[in-house]
Amino acid sequence: MQRSGTGPAATRRAAWLTAGVLLASVLTPTAANAASLPVPNGLTAASAAASCWEIKQVTPSAPSGVYWLATPALGAPDRFYCDQTTGGGGWVLVGRGREDWSQSDEGKGSPATVSGTITGQAAFAPAQLSAAVIRALLNGAAVKSLSDGVRLRRATNATGTAWQESTFTFSSPRDDWSWMFNNEQRLASWKIGAASGTGGQTAAFGSGTGLERIETITTVNQGWKPGFGFGTAARGTTSASSYLWAPSSTAPNPRPFTQVYLRPKLLSSTIFSAIPDSGTAKSENAGVAQSFAAPTVWGVTGLGAGPSTTEGSNEVSAFAEGNGIVYVGGNFLAVQRNSAGSGKVTQSYLAAFDVRTGEWISSFRPTFNNQVKALAVLPNGRLAVGGYFSTVNGASRAAFVVLDPTTGATDASYTTKIFNNIAGGVPVVRSLDVQDNWLYLGGAFTHMTGGTATSQRYMRSAGRIAATDGTPDRTWNPEFNGTVISLDASARGDRAYYAGYFTTSKTTAAVKGAAIRTADATVVPWTIDFSSANNYQQAVREVGSRVWIGGSNHMLYSYDRAAMSELSTNITKSGGDFQAISSDGSVVYGGCHCFYTNYSGARRWPTIGTNWTQASKISSAGAWDNATGKYLNAFSPIVSQRAGAGAWALFNDSTGTTWFGGDYSSSFKAGFVSQWSGGFVRFAHNDTxxxxxxxxxxxxxxxxxxxxxxxxxxxxxxxxxxxxxxxxxxxxxxxxxxxxxxxxxxxxxxxxxxxxxxxxxxxxxxxxxxxxxxxxxxxPPADATLIGAGSSWSYYYSATDPAPGWQAPTYDASSWPTGPAPLGWGQATLGTTLTAATPKPLTSYYRKAFTVADPAQVGTVEVTTRADDGIVVYLNGVEITRVNMPSGTVTSGTYAISAISASTALANPVVVQVPGSTLVAGTNVITAEVHSNYRATPSASFELSAVVK
CATH class of the missing domain: 2.60.40.10 (Immunoglobulins)
Structure with a gap:
């Protein structure tokens, strides 16, 4: 076949752009030019443009509409809406909607959602590109560098017949995109309708109090619905069809239907470069928790006897893990599956859940009379518990107890008692941590007994006991003059860190935060430059070479472990104090009752000044890179809470999942689907x-x-x-x-x-x-994949058996639906969710064909699947494996032998070697039937791969 075209694509594009002329034939390639590389006109994936602006330059007459765009950062072409008429054209639509815009960096929806319906009543529910996609559309350039700034097209009346154009640019740092505008981002210039000006902040700016203002302030006056509102004198209507919405006819700052545009002026010839012959390097996500929560399996509910005047008496205050169990402590009264109370069981203050599945463990049933505030698993597996309680399992146990980790029974071998001998004092243990063979305790107390110590030993607000028998170490007493709220015993063994209300350790100044040497209980010099006066601290954690501390007046700072010098600072506004810190070793998670903005680099409150470096959305907790101290926008959860208390407990479990504890009431899981969350929320680690x-x-x-x-x-x-x-x-x-x-x-x-x-x-x-x-x-290569993970399968899921012979290669399964694996229900990572009438069928059936040209070239086929709960697999109609199933004939009514959780099934794959001689030349078929152990099982899944070995 003869080729046409001689010059590199970039050279031809540059020539076309210089000439400013494009022949009409380029828009519809003919046979004469079909072999030429296409000009970037955005009409196909192969001819994707770098920006809407490039399309306008290449094809000045191109109408507004949906086009293909591609940048190196975007990775692959995708379709976006381009406004090619307003102000010279070249604008890409990044969001549209009326009220209740997402402020998360995840946005709300996909490029297809945003570009699919751009206006009209069907577009009132906001759709927004994620910050990651917008960053890619800018090819990594700073948002502040956009000369045309951010453009809003807003309806100015309820019928949508009048519109207003606005633009604004930034003077404060704005590298990454954020949908959080109700904050102190500073503006360089703005134009709203006929009005224009300089300065102001994105929370509220413009002229007057009417339509020539942009106000993103979101309070009860706006129905707590974020949007690009007009001024306080403007009014809207409550009608569902209104382009100008307000929660009432008298409410200020009505939310108009708005379109948000950006105009990156990118050219393919300048942002793309030839790929070397060796190819492209791999690209992997940075490690951080996923923004979307794992599906809720169980939660906690109800408020117990925790003192209402004590900040932090919320449903969940503590986590700990041991032997595959996550223990959850707090001020709750019961456990249940969903908001309707399914499966509700009274279990107050402390409960246990499977670390992999989130299932409640009903065999662990301790009883307390008041809230649990601290948990730690001892080296021998026993569970140490601290809090406000005075009785445990019906016996007197004030503030501290050690439990059997399986049943929750009191371990009588630990006789440790906590006392608060200050007049009227009540002993409270607020924090626990294990280091070597010591258990460190912090809280409000003065003395301890236990183990071999039968008389009270003085330990003011902090102390340590032998992990083996609970004997207090009388030689080690930091003697703080105020309550300890949080402690962290260093993994290096040389220090323990404390945060709280104290100001001295013995006679040495230790103002609200302290590093204490474990050898002699002396103070490591550490001066904390608080964000304001009267600043108590509520959370402290050493991670690698940094020490993080957070507390009142909205501060979270980090310090160099060696010199204890300041490395990074963060202030949240509007919002509240930091009150919990956890880490997976690389990422630090900070919890707070803050739901608006984290200002990286700010170090004073309430006036944060102008030296901050990044304004980012935060929603009860955020993530920071421990190596650099940088705020990680990639983690942007969407959660709601009963009273807005924020995260009072954070925990990173052995599977990489991050747990948030507090007064959580709901969260968003994948697909922007809202779900009930009772007291705590789990976030799986992202795929890296x-x-x-x-x-x-x-x-x-x-x-x-x-x-x-x-x-x-x-x-x-x-x-x-x-x-x-x-x-x-x-x-x-x-x-x-x-x-x-x-x-x-x-x-x-x-x-x-x-x-x-x-x-x-x-x-x-x-x-x-x-x-x-x-x-x-x-x-075929030595490891040829015959069936890959995630492949599409035909499946049958009904109350009756499929037709006889369904395992045979010749069976006609054309009427069966198809879908990608994993297939099942009740799991977070399914490719296809199976649904059926109640009661659920016990059995699901699967078929997939693959082709082998020459079976003689195949030595062995390795089939990998899972038994969730039981499975029988056939190759070309012949059974090749059976797991957790009874012998003999099975039907759709046959039960699996035992219940197996999806995580257990995934962690214990079924692997079977099949001789290549069992294959035939041409089409081969693998079939499988998956059986549950009981009809009400909350989850089931199927996946299978087959590889030539």
Missing amino acids: QAPTIPSRLTAAVTAGGDALGWSGSTDNRGSVTYQVLRQDRVIAATTSTSLTVPAAPAGTKYFVRAVDPSGNRSASTPAVTADTAAPPPPP
């Missing part, structure tokens, strides 16, 4: 592992174009999509391992890489060019 690299890429010239083929990739969490790159960018995506693309000039280079659902990208293959004749198909 790229798929394996595709291999054996070939390209051949055919009559239909350039035919590409490659060997597939695998991923640690499921399915992959393959991106085909040509010269310098992605031009197409597919889930197959072959694709034919339009013919390109001779010498054009192709690459392929794999992308997982979380956006991790593998390195690409090395470059190949299309040969003039198709090469013979390569022999």
Whole structure:
């Protein structure tokens, strides 16, 4: 086949742009130019433009509409709405809606949602691109660098017949995009309708009190519905059809239907560069918790006897993990599954949950008469508990007890007692931590007994006891003059850190925060430059070479461990104090009763000044990179709380999941789906592992174009999509391992890489060019994937058996629905959710075909699946494995032998080796039936892969 086109694509694009002319034929390629690389007109994925502005330059007559855009940061082309008429055109729509805009960096919806319906009543519910997508549309450039700023198109009347144009630019730091505008971001200039000016803050700016203002202030007066409101004198209506909404006819700052636009002026010729022949490097997500919560399995509810005057008497105040169990302590009265109270059981103040599944463990049933504030698992597995209680399991136990970790029974071998001999004092243990063979305690107390110490030993507000028998160490007494709220015993063994209301340790100044040497209980010099006067501290944590401390007046600071010098500062506004800190070793999570903005670099409250470096949305807790102290916008949860108390307990478990505890009432899980959350919320760690690299890429010239083929990739969490790159960018995506693309000039280079659902990208293959004749198909590689994880399966899920012979290769399953694996229900990472009438069927059935050209070339096929709860697998109608199922004939009514949680099934895969001789040339079929142990099981799942070994 002959090729046409001789010059590099970038050179031709530059020439076209310089001339400012584009032939009409380019918009609809003809046979004469089909082999040329396309100009970036945005009409197809292969001709995606770098920006709406580039489309306007290439095609001045291009109408407003949906176009394909691509930048290196975006990774692959996607479709966005471009306004090509207003102010010279070139604007990309990043959000639209009326009231109740998301302030999370996750936005609300996908590019397809935003561009699909851009105006009208159907667009009133806000749809917003995520900050990550907007950052990619800017190709990493700072938002502040946009010369045209942010543009709003707002309706000015209830019928939507009158509109106003506004723009504003920033003078304060604004690198990353944020949907949080109700804060102190400073403006350089603004134009609202006919009015213009300089200065002001994004919370409220403009002229007068009417329509020539933009006010994002969100209070009860605006129905707590964020939006781009008008001034206090403007009024809207409550009508669902109104383009100008307000919670009442007298409420100020009505929320108009608004479109938000940006105009990055990017050109493909300047942002793309040729890919080296070795290919692209892999790209993996930074490690941090996912913004969307894990599905709620159980929660806690009700308020117990915790003193209402004591800040922090919320449903959840403490976490600890041991032996696969997460213990949750607080001021709650019961556990239940959902907001309707399903499965509700009285279990006050302390409960246990499976670390992997979140299931409540009903065998752990201690009883307390007041709230639990602190938990720690001892080296021998026993559970130490501190709080406001005075009786445990029906016996007197003030402020402290050690429990059997399985049953919750009191461990009588620990006789430790806590006393507060100050007049009228009540002993309280607020914090616990283990270091070596010591258990450190902090709170409000003066003396202890226990173990071999039968007489009271003086330990003011802090002390330590032997982890083996609870004997107090009388030689170690920091003797704080005020209550300890939080302590952290260093993993290095040389220090213990404290935060609270104290000002001295013995006679040495230790103002609200202290580092105490474990060798002799002396003070490590540490001067904390508080955000304001009268600043008590509520949380402290050493992570690596940093020490983090947070507390009142909205501060969270970090210090160098060696010199105890200040490294980073954060102040939240509007919002409240920091009150909990946790870490997974790399990321630090800080909890607070703050729901607006974290100002990185700010160090004074209430006036934060102008030296802060980043204003970011925070919602009861945020994440910071421990190495740099930088706030991580990638974690942006969406949660609600009973009374806005914020996070009073944070915990990172052994699976990487982050737990938030407080007065949580709801959260958003994947897909922006709201769910009930009772007292605590779990956030799984994001996927940070790229798929394996595709291999054996070939390209051949055919009559239909350039035919590409490659060997597939695998991923640690499921399915992959393959991106085909040509010269310098992605031009197409597919889930197959072959694709034919339009013919390109001779010498054009192709690459392929794999992308997982979380956006991790593998390195690409090395470059190949299309040969003039198709090469013979390569022999199957040693590890050829016959069925990959996340593949699409035909499935049958009904109360009756499928037709006889459903396992046979010749069975007609064309009427069965199909969907990607994992398939099932009640799990966080499903590709397909199965639904059926109640009661749920016990059994689900699956079929998938694959092709083998020459079985003689196949030694062994390794089949990997899971038993959740029981499974029988067949190859070409012959059973190859049976797990957790009775022997003999099985039907749709056969129960699995035992109940197995999805996490247990996933952690214990079923692997079976099948001889290649069982395969046939051509089409082969694997089938499986999955059985539950009981009809009301909350979860079930199926996944299977088959690889040639």
